[in-house]
Amino acid sequence: MKRIFGVPWAYPAAALGIVVVLVLVLANGAENKLTSFSPIDQGIGGKTEEESPRRPAARRKPKPGERYVVVDTHANRVYLRTEDRILLDARCSTGSGDTLVDTATGRVWVFNTPRGQFTVDSKMVEPWWRKPDWAFIEEGLPPPPPAKAHERLDPEVMGDYAIGFGDGYFIHGTLYERLLGVNVTHGCVRLGAKDLTELYKQVQIGTSVYVF
Numbered sequence: 401m402k403r404i405f406g407v408p409w410a411y412p413a414a415a416l417g418i419v420v421v422l423v424l425v426l427a428n429g430a431e432n433k434l435t436s437f438s439p440i441d442q443g444i445g446g447k448t449e450e451e452s453p454r455r456p457a458a459r460r461k462p463k464p465g466e467r468y469v470v471v472d473t474h475a476n477r478v479y480l481r482t483e484d485r486i487l488l489d490a491r492c493s494t495g496s497g498d499t500l501v502d503t504a505t506g507r508v509w510v511f512n513t514p515r516g517q518f519t520v521d522s523k524m525v526e527p528w529w530r531k532p533d534w535a536f537i538e539e540g541l542p543p544p545p546p547a548k549a550h551e552r553l554d555p556e557v558m559g560d561y562a563i564g565f566g567d568g569y570f571i572h573g574t575l576y577e578r579l580l581g582v583n584v585t586h587g588c589v590r591l592g593a594k595d596l597t598e599l600y601k602q603v604q605i606g607t608s609v610y611v612f
Contacts, residue, residue: 468608469520469571469599471589473513476581478571478591480602487602490595491580492571495587502537509534511586514569518609522564523600527572528555534586559593561600565609571599 462468462483470479473494480488495513502508531552533543544551559573574580574590591599 462608466608467602468610469565469603471513471571471609471611473515473583473611476583478589478595478599480599488595488598490591490599492595493574493580493585493590494583495585496583500534500538502533507533509586513585513587513589513611514567515611518565518569518611520563520565520603520605520607520609522562523603523605524562524564526555526560527558527562527570528553529557530554559591559596561596563600563603572596 464483467480467482467487470481471477471492471494472479476492476494478488478490478492479486496511498511500509500511531554536543557575558570559575562570562572564570569588571589571591573593573596576584576590577592580590580592
């Protein structure tokens with residue numbers, strides 16, 4: 401059975417294609433961004449325990465014994481591992497791939513999780529979410545005016561921790577653990593409370609994150 405970053409992959413042809421794409425991304429130094437949406441617009445915040453300057457991830461192979469995170473957006477799994485050991489195997493949810501159009505303004509959002517190599521650049525405790533316009537439009541509601549900005553704040557939906565891996569994308573908790581394993585997010589990676597706590601304890605600023 402083929403393996404990608406040490407993770408079993410049941411479809412050799414698909415695995416080969418993913419490896420080729422990742423090699424090209426790493427070799428060309430392409431930016432890890434979505435074309436039409438980044439969760440940084442959400443205004444995620446909280447008690448920042450650790451943070452590093454925003455800068456592109458260093459493209460390199462993990463050293464022997466070094467811990468790194470792998471996010472499989474096809475199987476919806478998060479792995480914390482070393483070269484020869486899996487330290488955590490967790491079910492997650494990643495981007496839905498859905499498109500949302502605001503018919504009033506013509507704005508378009510595409511909800512994908514970005515693929516490529518990243519690094520952990522922030523760790524937050526008790527994160528909160530400042531709901532962007534699309535969160536209201538998705539529910540068929542008008543975005544609140546500036547005078548009612550408090551209506552955008554949600555301190556519950558992100559869970560207990562958030563692990564940032566660049567461009568406003570986070571690994572964080574969820575109120576909807578029953579949906580773990582399904583592609584339902586707006587770009588971030590959701591984990592169950594127990595797995596999120598374990599991952600938060602074991603990763604550091606600078607830990608490599610591979611998403612495919």
